[in-house]
Each structure stands twice: as structure tokens, then as C-alpha cells.
Amino acid sequence: MTDGTVAMRRYYYSLKPFREVFRTGVPVLTYHKLGPSPRGVRLRKLYAGADLFARQLAELREAGYKTIALGQVRGAWSNPQQRLALTFDDGFYNVLQHALPVLAANGFCATQFLVAGLLGRANEWELRESEARELLMDEAQVREWLAAGQCIGSHSCTHPRLTRIPLGEARREIADSKKALEDRFGVAVEHFCYPYGDWNEAVRDAVAEAGYRTACTTDVGINRPGLSPFALKRLSARYIPRTLKTLLHRFGG
Numbered sequence: 001m002t003d004g005t006v007a008m009r010r011y012y013y014s015l016k017p018f019r020e021v022f023r024t025g026v027p028v029l030t031y032h033k034l035g036p037s038p039r040g041v042r043l044r045k046l047y048a049g050a051d052l053f054a055r056q057l058a059e060l061r062e063a064g065y066k067t068i069a070l071g072q073v074r075g076a077w078s079n080p081q082q083r084l085a086l087t088f089d090d091g092f093y094n095v096l097q098h099a100l101p102v103l104a105a106n107g108f109c110a111t112q113f114l115v116a117g118l119l120g121r122a123n124e125w126e127l128r129e130s131e132a133r134e135l136l137m138d139e140a141q142v143r144e145w146l147a148a149g150q151c152i153g154s155h156s157c158t159h160p161r162l163t164r165i166p167l168g169e170a171r172r173e174i175a176d177s178k179k180a181l182e183d184r185f186g187v188a189v190e191h192f193c194y195p196y197g198d199w200n201e202a203v204r205d206a207v208a209e210a211g212y213r214t215a216c217t218t219d220v221g222i223n224r225p226g227l228s229p230f231a232l233k234r235l236s237a238r239y240i241p242r243t244l245k246t247l248l249h250r251f252g253g
Contacts, residue, residue: 010220011045012237013052015059025222026073028085028234029056033134034098041132045238050098056237060084061106069151070111070191070214073232077225086110087216087234089193090123090155091142093135100148112137112145113155113193113216116177125159125195139184146185153191154178154212161198170203175210190214204230 012018012029032046034053041047064082076083086103088095091114103110118124120138127133137145142152154177156162162170174192181189190213194203197218207215207230214229221233 012235014056015063021222023081025224026076026083027222028087028216028232029237030087030089030234031237032089033092033094035094038132043131048238053098054102057102057106057108067108073223074229088112091115091137093137093141096137096141096145100145103150104148109150111151111153111191113153114142114181115155115159116180117157142185146187152181152187152189153193154181154189155193156195159195161196162194162203163198163200167202171206174206178210178212
């Protein structure tokens, strides 16, 4: 297996290398930030260009793919072909800017996982690690997202690593974020995403006890029968690094 093959399985760039594996289950694609990465950014892999995002969604639509809600993933296991879910982590404003018109143009629906205690502020959990500052959607912008037929889920109150804080505090992050979003926006918040993909059995059980129907991880893969709805796997979508472009060209990818 080449390094290029490993990378292709971990990150989603285009449908071609994933077409066969997508037929074996239900893929969930995830994005964080859309648009150009600013100077000084540390984690460029969390950015996807707006043009790339538009190409990816157009390609999926042209291939006959339709989006389903996260709560429908288990039901789609019996007939997974050409079904997928789209998710965005953190609630960045640049997603509203760049994703909303593209989702509408392709007839797709996505779930935006919001950090309930930081609406209208910035990526404070990343700033503490010297990451570039990015704005999060405020209340009016979330309402615009919902009015366009898109969905929201919870990404906790403050984006902590849930296994590294006391369990009682983790339970509050999980349950209070659900209540805060439901009270503010008047919609059911049934889906959770573990911040940093950090979870264990106790955290998973707390998510279930709080009344969520699903939870997304950062575990890489396709969702197949037998997988817990509180451990959904995802594929991160991003640009193709120059080194991988060279590999793919060399090996005819």
C-alpha cells in the first residue's frame, strides 16, 4: 500500500477513489472551515477551499448521491448506495458564507455542530494553541442556516476534551449544550459531535442519557451495520497536498 493510498482513505478529495467503498456502507463527510487559509494558520488541513467544496458537491450530485440526516444513517444501511451525510464542526461563519449557496444549488442538507457557549465569538479553544482567529456564527446567522433548511447539532458548550475533565463536568457540557440550543432556536437537537473526537464509554453513555440519537467521532471509515449510532465514523474532506498530487500523478491516480 502506497503512502498515497493511505492518505486517500483518510481524507476525501473526490469521488473516484472512494466510489467502491462508498457502496459498502453510509459515508459521513466532515468539514471545519471553508475558504482560503489565512497566513500563520497551523492546521491547514481544517480548511477546504470554497471552489473545492463546490466541485465535490457537484460531483456527488452528478453521480446521483443524495444527502440524508444523521438520524437516518442506520436506516440507510440496508440500502446504502448513493446515500451520504454531510457535517461541519464548530459553527464557523465562513461555512455560512461559502457552504449555504452550494448546498442549496445541489439540493443537499448538512448538519452544523455548534459550540453552544461561544456563538458569535471566536475559536477560543484553538486560539489557546496559537491558531489563527476565525469567527463563529452568531444567533442571527444560525437562524439563517436553519431557515435555509439546514440542521444543527451540539459540539458541547465550550469545546473541551471530554475525557480529560471530571465526568460530572462532561455531562454538563453534553446536556447543557443541547438544552441551550433547543431553547434558543426552537428545534430538536438530536445529534452530538465529540470535541477533538475525544470520547470513551462513559462519555458515550452520557451522550445517550442526555437524549441524543447519534454522536459523530473522528474515527475514519464508512458506517456499516452493527456500528453504534453513538460512534459514527467520518471522512475529513480537504484539499490535496502537493506531495500527494505528485504521488497520484506518478501512480496514475
